[in-house]
Amino acid sequence: MKKRSAKTFIILLGLFIALFSIISVQMADAASSKKVKQKSSHAEKVDKKIERMEEEIQESAESYKDGDFWGFQDEDKKKGKKNVGKYLLRAPTYITRAITWPLAIFGDFLIKKGVVRDIVEVISNDDRTFWVYPKLELGFGSGFGGGIGVKHTDLLGENYQFSADYLIHINMNQKVGVSLGKPDAFYIKDKPVGYELSTKYIHTNNASYYGLGIDSSINNHSHYKIDGMEIGGWFGYEFWKNLLGDIHLYVQADATEPKTYNGRSIDAVFPPSQLIGLNDSQYFFDIGLRFTHDDTSDEAVPEKGGFRRISFDRFQGPNTTKNDYNQYELELIQYIKLWADRHVLLLRTDWIYKQVFGGNKIPFYRLARLDVHSPLRSYDVGRFQDRGRAVFNIEYYYPVWSFIDGVFFFDTGRTFHDFSDLSINKFKVSGGGGITLRSIEFFLFKFQIAYGGEGVNFLMKASKSF
Secondary structure (H helix, E strand, C coil), rough: CHHHHHHHHHHHHHHHHHHHHHHHHHHHHHHHHHHCCCCCCCHHHHHHHHHHHHHHHHHHHHHHHHHCCCCCCCHHHHHCCCCCCHHHHHHHHHHHHHHHHHHHHHHHHHHHCCHHHHHHHHHHHHCEHHHHHEEEEEEECCCCCCEEEEEEEEEECCCEEEEEEEEEEECEEEEEEEHHHHEEEEEEEEEEEEEEEEEEEEEEEEEECCCCCCCCCCCCCCEEEEEEEEEEEEEEEECCCCEEEEEEEEEEEEEEEEEEEECHHHHHCCCCCHHCCCEEEEEEEEEEEEEEECCCCCCCCCCCCCEEEEEEEEEECCCCHHHHHHEEEEEEEEEECCCCCCEEEEEEEEEEEEEEECCCCHHHHHHEEECCCCCCCCCCCCEEEEEEEEEEEEEEEEEECCCCEEEEEEEEEEECCCHHHHHCCCCEEEEEEEEEECCCCCEEEEEEEECCCCEEEEEEEEEECC
């Protein structure tokens, strides 16, 4: 990397941070000078969750006094009804109960002894605006990982939203993220204008690359090392109820190095034409526009509503223009409440396409991915890569115990180079099931088993859900 390029990047980065700092201070002054009665939608959701958390703990305590050990009563049995159809629909519930009953007994014990409330008192403040939560991860390509996160939903008593988290894996892959924002910095025609500043750093020791396209072989892959950093933010305006439009600007820096696998370096396994950006440092300005509509009933465990997002990003390199590209993304999620509470069907699709002009080339590590994170849950990280990807997910959630849900899922998707290559052929599939611990609806623990054409993957994840 040339010294001139590095110096230019540092100057631009400093100006960027200074600009955002000045705007943030001005917005804070404007918000404090005008007392706004209307709460932000995020603050309202947090308040409702706190109320629901307290009600759930209280209802559980009362149900134990009434002799309902599990806190999960069967109304049909109480009334003496016999409905074969309903019992068949509940078959997954009873099967999963038979497997998870030790966990249920342990959870019941914790609630009865007040341990859950004691834990909440330790990890949160009195106003329940500050939370400390664990992060655990397994099955996502980096070995076992653990870390910690913090979240404040009303910093300084002015509805500033702050979050920070850190995750490290046994192979020393690391992720760090910090963000600070205000969803209601000021109002235009009674509609909130918000913003968020954020930065994150990702270090990956052994990132996998299997080649280009949906026909890449699992037996022909190698590794590379990558460090990535991003800093920037967005400003958004809620045009209509639950519809937010925002413009964003991020400065990104990447650095990659070749690694060996089975004694062969990645640049000896794949041709240079596929390894654009390897052993190099690259910088990008990510300038984009995004529209998000979110009317889900709950952020942690929604039963109805949906999430829709469409975005455009222009990735412009300040040190070189040969790797510039555009990115388009469409994500649609719909929750459908079925015949009873906590029986939910989730339908999701996500499309990404990266467009280049002239002789520009996209760095190979920035190609669209179809893998366990898409999710295509039985496939390794970075398993399929190309300029575009399409993925479809179906999930069915059902109640097991008062704080445990079961889930069955089906994933399918494929990558493509151009839209003309896209067809119903060569779609990869995976399916499986698992359980989700809902606890107090702030923290989720998920354990899933996925099977596809390349084997079985055991997934475990624990983190906050705000």
